[in-house]
Amino acid sequence: MSELKLELKEKIIEQLNLEDIAIEEIADTDPLFGEGLGLDSIDALELIVMLDKDYGIKLADPKEGRKIFESIDTMAGYIEEHRSR
Amino acid sequence: MSKGVAITGMGVISAIGNNAQENFEALISRKSGISKISHINTIHADDIMVGEIATTNSTFEKQLGLSENSFSRSPILGIIAAKEALAQSGISDVNDYKTGLISSTTVGGMDKSEQYFYEYFESDTHWNHINGLHAGDSTRKIAEAIGLKESYVTTISTACSSAANAIMLGARMIKSGRLDRVIVGGTDALSKFTINGFKTLMILSDTYSTPFDEHRKGLNLGEAAAFLVLESDAVVKKENRKVLAYVKGYGNSNDAFHQTASSENGDGAVLAMEKALKVAGLKAKDIDYINAHGTATPNNDLSEGRALLRIFGEGKVPEFSSTKAYTGHTLAVAGGVEAVYAVLAIQNNRVYPNLNFKTPMKEFDLQPETAVKEKEIKHVLSNSFGFGGNCSTIIISKEA
Amino acid sequence: MIKPVYINSVGSVSVQKTFDNSEFLNETTVYNDTVAKVIAPDYKQYIPAAQARRMAKGIKMSTVSSQTALKEAGREQVDAIIVGTGLGCIGDSEKFVGDIIDNDEQFLTPTRFIQSSHNTVAGQIALGIGCQGYNFTYVHAAISFESALIDAKMQLENNEAEHILVGGVDEMVKHHVDTHRLIGHIKSEATESSKLLESNTKGAVMGEGSHFFVLSNKMQESTYAELLSVECYNTLSKEELPVKINQFLLENNVTLEAIDLVILGNNGDVDFDSYYNELSETYFKNTAQAYYKHLSGEFDTASGFAFWLASKVLKTQHVPEVIELNQLSTQKPNTILIYNQYRGENHSLVLLKKC
Numbered sequence: 001m002s003e004l005k006l007e008l009k010e011k012i013i014e015q016l017n018l019e020d021i022a023i024e025e026i027a028d029t030d031p032l033f034g035e036g037l038g039l040d041s042i043d044a045l046e047l048i049v050m051l052d053k054d055y056g057i058k059l060a061d062p063k064e065g066r067k068i069f070e071s072i073d074t075m076a077g078y079i080e081e082h083r084s085r
Numbered sequence: 086m087s088k089g090v091a092i093t094g095m096g097v098i099s100a101i102g103n104n105a106q107e108n109f110e111a112l113i114s115r116k117s118g119i120s121k122i123s124h125i126n127t128i129h130a131d132d133i134m135v136g137e138i139a140t141t142n143s144t145f146e147k148q149l150g151l152s153e154n155s156f157s158r159s160p161i162l163g164i165i166a167a168k169e170a171l172a173q174s175g176i177s178d179v180n181d182y183k184t185g186l187i188s189s190t191t192v193g194g195m196d197k198s199e200q201y202f203y204e205y206f207e208s209d210t211h212w213n214h215i216n217g218l219h220a221g222d223s224t225r226k227i228a229e230a231i232g233l234k235e236s237y238v239t240t241i242s243t244a245c246s247s248a249a250n251a252i253m254l255g256a257r258m259i260k261s262g263r264l265d266r267v268i269v270g271g272t273d274a275l276s277k278f279t280i281n282g283f284k285t286l287m288i289l290s291d292t293y294s295t296p297f298d299e300h301r302k303g304l305n306l307g308e309a310a311a312f313l314v315l316e317s318d319a320v321v322k323k324e325n326r327k328v329l330a331y332v333k334g335y336g337n338s339n340d341a342f343h344q345t346a347s348s349e350n351g352d353g354a355v356l357a358m359e360k361a362l363k364v365a366g367l368k369a370k371d372i373d374y375i376n377a378h379g380t381a382t383p384n385n386d387l388s389e390g391r392a393l394l395r396i397f398g399e400g401k402v403p404e405f406s407s408t409k410a411y412t413g414h415t416l417a418v419a420g421g422v423e424a425v426y427a428v429l430a431i432q433n434n435r436v437y438p439n440l441n442f443k444t445p446m447k448e449f450d451l452q453p454e455t456a457v458k459e460k461e462i463k464h465v466l467s468n469s470f471g472f473g474g475n476c477s478t479i480i481i482s483k484e485a
Numbered sequence: 486m487i488k489p490v491y492i493n494s495v496g497s498v499s500v501q502k503t504f505d506n507s508e509f510l511n512e513t514t515v516y517n518d519t520v521a522k523v524i525a526p527d528y529k530q531y532i533p534a535a536q537a538r539r540m541a542k543g544i545k546m547s548t549v550s551s552q553t554a555l556k557e558a559g560r561e562q563v564d565a566i567i568v569g570t571g572l573g574c575i576g577d578s579e580k581f582v583g584d585i586i587d588n589d590e591q592f593l594t595p596t597r598f599i600q601s602s603h604n605t606v607a608g609q610i611a612l613g614i615g616c617q618g619y620n621f622t623y624v625h626a627a628i629s630f631e632s633a634l635i636d637a638k639m640q641l642e643n644n645e646a647e648h649i650l651v652g653g654v655d656e657m658v659k660h661h662v663d664t665h666r667l668i669g670h671i672k673s674e675a676t677e678s679s680k681l682l683e684s685n686t687k688g689a690v691m692g693e694g695s696h697f698f699v700l701s702n703k704m705q706e707s708t709y710a711e712l713l714s715v716e717c718y719n720t721l722s723k724e725e726l727p728v729k730i731n732q733f734l735l736e737n738n739v740t741l742e743a744i745d746l747v748i749l750g751n752n753g754d755v756d757f758d759s760y761y762n763e764l765s766e767t768y769f770k771n772t773a774q775a776y777y778k779h780l781s782g783e784f785d786t787a788s789g790f791a792f793w794l795a796s797k798v799l800k801t802q803h804v805p806e807v808i809e810l811n812q813l814s815t816q817k818p819n820t821i822l823i824y825n826q827y828r829g830e831n832h833s834l835v836l837l838k839k840c
Contacts (some may be wrong), residue, residue: 014593017538038535040348045595053219053592062287147640168643186719190624200583205664215664219561219571219785221625225830228719235729238624238719239632241601242573248619254636261639278578281585322672323544339566339611339620356617471607472599475620 015050016043028072032072036071044069051064089365089485090256092322094314096169096177096270097425099163100136100307104169108422112437113457119293119305124313125196127277127286132291135275136307136413138162149230157194157217160226163272163309167227169392170268170312174326178232182265182320185237187255188224188312189247191270191417195215196276197354219456225270237264242417244339244471245378247271248311249420249479251336255315257471265320270312270421277418279306285462286345288382294414296379296407297386297453299444304380306310311421313428331427333464334367334480345472346384351392353476354378354468358396361466362480369397371464372406372480373434376423377453378444390451390469404454406439420469422479425479427465434462488702490641492709493838495649498523498546499694500782506557509797510805513780516678518568519671520662520691521782525549537759539596540592541574546579546695547606548613551650552837555614557698557707564646565619566607567637569629571785575621576658604677606654624638627827628717629653630696630786631835635715646792653696654787662691662759681753682778683801689752692782696789698796704840709796710821713836721832723760727768730824733834738749744772745815746804748791750825752778756810757828760802764824765811774810788833795821799839 009023012032017040030036033044044065051057051068057079059065068078096104100118101111113120114357122135129165146153147163171179194217201211212318216222226239237258242249248271255269283289283306290303313332321328338360340353347353362369386407393402408426415422439453463483470476497503498654499511514524523546528537531549537780540548547568555561572578578601590798590820599605604622611620623632630653640646672688679730681690700712714737721729734741747769749761781790798804798818823835 019538020534029591040343042344042539042599047453048287049285049592049594118704120663170647195578199585202582202586202660205667209667212668215668216670218661219624219626221571221629221831224625234720235718235725237635237717238625239623239628239717242624243622243623244602249770252592254621257639261643262640263635266622277585277590278582281590281593282581282595282601285593285595285598319498337619337621339608339613340610340619341617343593344605344608344612346814353617470606472602472621473604473622474611475604475608 004079005072008072008075009070011050026072030071032069032071055079057082088481089333090259090315091318091328092313092330092428093316093321093326093328093330094170094174094328095425095428096166097422098138099309099415099422100138101411103140105429112407112408112411112426113435115438115440117440119413121171123409125277127387129280131282133289134293134305136305137275138308145195145274150184155213156226157189157197157214157300158274159272160223162274163223163227163228165186166270167231167266167268167312171231172312174314174343180234184233185258185264185267186233187239187241187251187267187269189240189241189417190220190223190225190273191221191244191247191280192273192276193220195278196274201279215229226364230382244473244476245419245474246469247417248469249469249477251372252313252332252424252479253337253477256332256335259315259477264316266316267313267443269310272310273308273416273418275306275308290381293441294381295408295441296370296381296408296417296439297390297446298442299446301381301386303382305413309415309418309422310352313424315316321470330431331395331482331485333482334365334481336363336478338476340476342474347388347470349388349389353474354392355395356409357380357476357478358392358442358466359393361480365480366421367464367480372403372463372466373460374430374465375400375403375405376427376465376467376472377405378405379409385470387446387448390446390449393459394449394451402451404458406453410440420467420479423467424479424481427467430465431462431481431483434459436460488644490638491501491701491704491711492698492700492796494554494557495700495705495707495709495793495796496550496697497540498525498550499790500524500692501780502578504553505550506553508806509801513807514677518675520657522657526547541600542576543574543654544546544606544609547610547654547697547810550695551610551652551697554650554697554699560648560699562614562698563616563648563650565613565640565649566616567621567633567649568607569633569786570603570606570625571624571655571717573624574600574605574656575661576656577601579660613796615761626680626785627831628833630789631717631833638698638712638715640670641700644702647700647703648701650697651700652695654695655693655784655786657691657693657784676753678779682751684753685755687756688753688766688782692784692787694781694784694790696793708840710799710837711840713838716834718832720830723763726760726764730768730834737770737836738819739820739836743814743820744822745796745818746773746775746821748775748777748795748821748823749810750778750788751776752783760829761828773802773815776810777808788823791823792835795823795837799837
């Protein structure tokens with residue numbers, strides 16, 4: 001699980017071009033959107049593609065992403081439960 | 086209050102017809118042009134519905150006397166609509182007055198660029214399409230096809246509000262005296278580029294789009310071209326033109342909220358409608374029919390609905406509908422197609438139905454017109470909104 | 486009452502070091518290539534990292550040049566934003582097309598598609614400064630920037646707006662360069678920029694850049710020049726060209742003798758420079774002439790560089806030697822005419838006057 005969390009942090013930084021942010025700066029419980037990391041709705045769509053491509057999880061409705069992408073913790077939890085790759 | 090600018094000709098080609106008359110007949114007989122995609126080979130073919138023009142490029146090429154695969158689809162569609170518009174005005178020599186052409190597009194020649202993207206480096210067979218990627222190239226081809234020379238020819242690209250902005254600019258150029266006549270509109274063909282682009286935004290419906298419905302699932306993309314001929318009062322008088330209607334008002338503003346989404350309360354849309362009413366010298370209550378942008382995305386319809394309520398007031402929004410359930414969202418051209426529909430609504434005193442509407446949205450009390458309704462129509466307000474916060478409103482009126 | 490239109494500030498990011506307004510081509514970079522890339526400022530000083538992360542090159546350049554122009558004009562807000570761009574953020578468009586093909590339409594992400602919309606630059610600037618005013622983008626090849634100028638001028642003359650941010654931007658990217666080299670629009674041999682006009686080869690040296698200006702109907706301390714007139718013609722023959730220029734000057738009540746400097750768009754393309762050469766040798770033979778595409782490179786909105794150049798010349802009253810095209814020179818430049826065309830099409834005339 002902690003390996004997955006680390007992997008997620010790396011991927012988020014890389015795919016969303018957060019070049020000024022270090023892995024250590026993202027806590028597992030930090031909110032990813034709004035106040036926390038400051039991600040927005042376009043980032044959410046990017047993360048949905050990441051779920052599909054890297055973990056085989058397809059979301060049909062972008063609204064589903066809101067809960068899943070709350071924090072690294074929630075994301076990792078969801079992926080563990082639903083991943084097909 | 087300022088005088089309107091005369092519309093003396095119009096042409097349109099869309100999924101519901103290859104000319105204005107065919108489009109009108111489909112509108113009043115509730116005949117939608119939405120179907121499965123057939124001209125483009127895409128892996129999303131089973132997941133989306135589109136407003137595709139049935140006629141193939143090769144048929145159009147024969148009709149226009151073009152050699153095979155010389156043009157991409159956008160200029161082909163554009164030439165057809167522009168010629169129809171000029172013919173209706175009765176213009177035989179487009180250079181007899183100071184004439185301009187203001188077209189608009191989002192994809193231009195992308196349908197060919199994406200097809201030959203790598204092939205260009207292996208064979209020179211399709212090098213004729215390389216320059217077609219320039220948005221202005223489709224306009225250049227239309228200008229050439231109608232014989233327009235030594236003139237102001239330009240292209241606007243403000244995403245899905247483009248053609249509305251072309252009409253606005255044309256009207257302003259006539260009013261300022263810079264031009265005596267201007268052909269305004271736009272053209273956009275379907276492409277893998279836009280299909281996949283909108284797919285990534287997760288706003289494509291997998292079935293018939295349902296504008297303003299609580300259970301709307303997104304938009305259907307469409308393809309179209311539409312052009313209007315605007316002429317100065319002096320030309321109208323001298324040539325004894327039959328005026329179809331007038332461009333009475335226009336407004337452009339920016340939502341300045343988000344790159345792709347509209348603000349929750351439709352601030353930009355409200356500003357655009359306010360400006361258009363002001364230019365037209367009209368009050369909200371003077372509007373007889375609203376052709377809404379109504380893309381059927383969750384975001385647009387909520388935001389636009391709220392904006393309509395802010396402008397017209399609770400319970401006072403006149404008959405409105407989105408015609409995108411007929412044509413699909415034709416991107417740059419939407420405002421052009423819908424301006425032609427506005428003129429037809431005025432000429433025939435008809436409000437078009439908003440197809441596929443069943444359940445009102447829970448956020449407000451607002452229902453689009455669902456029947457073909459006969460009603461005296463003097464003023465039509467038409468909205469077009471696009472990425473980058475672009476919000477445009479055009480008002481078309483029966484009298485100047 | 487038609488109001489005069491002033492250029493109140495300038496901002497440039499180009500393949501020369503032009504981003505610093507306190508300089509005026511003090512040093513120029515000589516290229517020996519078929520393309521030239523922008524000399525970029527440190528974008529971090531202008532754009533917060535959180536915003537920069539999704540920005541295409543064209544947006545970054547334009548953020549800098551538009552901020553520079555706004556700052557110099559002393560404005561935080563404008564009534565309208567009007568941008569010309571031949572290709573928009575073409576880099577993202579190309580990458581998106583590449584992704585579609587390479588991944589067989591799967592696992593595509595939205596950012597590139599969003600950026601590829603031609604009006605992204607105008608939209609981003611509006612978003613950045615919270616401008617809810619008029620927002621337009623022109624995309625008509627070599628007259629994209631001039632179309633924006635005409636629009637702004639109409640609004641300012643009629644007092645529909647008082648301050649408008651007007652700009653032209655184009656970025657250079659690989660696939661576009663490679664394909665346009667195939668069809669001979671870009672030179673196939675490296676050409677030294679100082680010898681561009683003697684190249685005797687087909688095609689141009691591609692460049693890129695972003696130029697923004699605050700145009701106003703009120704003069705102020707920072708004002709560079711007055712914009713008298715802009716005209717565009719989709720087609721013009723070489724024979725008709727001097728006739729049209731004459732007519733243009735006449736309409737503006739300016740004699741040929743009153744033109745102190747004409748800035749021409751020669752790009753070293755042996756097939757099309759004759760449009761300029763014939764004017765140089767006949768119509769403008771007694772006029773001081775300048776050229777600039779050896780400095781800016783060729784791109785759809787390269788004439789934005791010419792507009793920047795003319796503004797600078799009029800304000801500083803200095804004509805840098807590096808732009809001189811003929812032996813004639815002007816000591817007190819008062820009126821400047823810019824003429825540009827690309828590949829024999831999309832001709833434009835822009836007339837500016839010292840304030």
